Amino acid sequence: MTIDVRHDHVGITLAADMLEPTIAWYSDKLDYSLDLRFSANGSTFTFLSNGDSKIELISAGAEGRIPMPSSLPATHDIQRLHHICLAVADLNDVLARLRVRGVAPFAGPLRIDPIGRRIAFIVDNVGTIIELTAAI
Structure with missing residues (x-):
């Protein structure tokens, strides 16, 4: 039996100070909409979508x-x-x-x-x- 998979989303890790500019970039440049934002385990998770395309921005302690x-x-x-x-x-x-x-x-x-x-x-x-x- 094969495993049936479908692509769900791509996750991008960000430094905390880059979350808002990155939401704005995807909204302004590629017409993504903010779907959901929540915090858990010390990180903020933000989901953006444009049609069936979804991106998860993960804002925590990323450096570099x-x-x-x-x-x-x-x-x-x-x-x-x-x-x-x-x-x-x-x-x-x-x-x-x-x-x-x-x-x-x-x-x-x-x-x-x-x-x-x-x-x-x-x-x-x-x-x-x-x-x-x-x-x-």
Whole structure:
């Protein structure tokens, strides 16, 4: 028997002083809405959503920051969760809207024929890499 799984959310840990700016970034740049916020075990948990996409911001004692990427290949140099990926209907339209909102891709758009997708990469205010993908 196989295990039936579905993706539920991505969790991002933050320093306490970055919680409000990160909520604002996802709200202002990618139109996420605040769904729920609560504290437990010394941490604050904040859930954001946009359609079926959910992000959990975990604010506690995190220290140190991921450096902002300078290029896509440079981000492949360390073991870690590399990125989250958001599917969009029209990559060019979304990139144009993001530019107006002050967000430019740091890589792409790229055409990836083996998977029939176009992709581009942006970063949030704390350095989380976000891939945007659409069908060719």
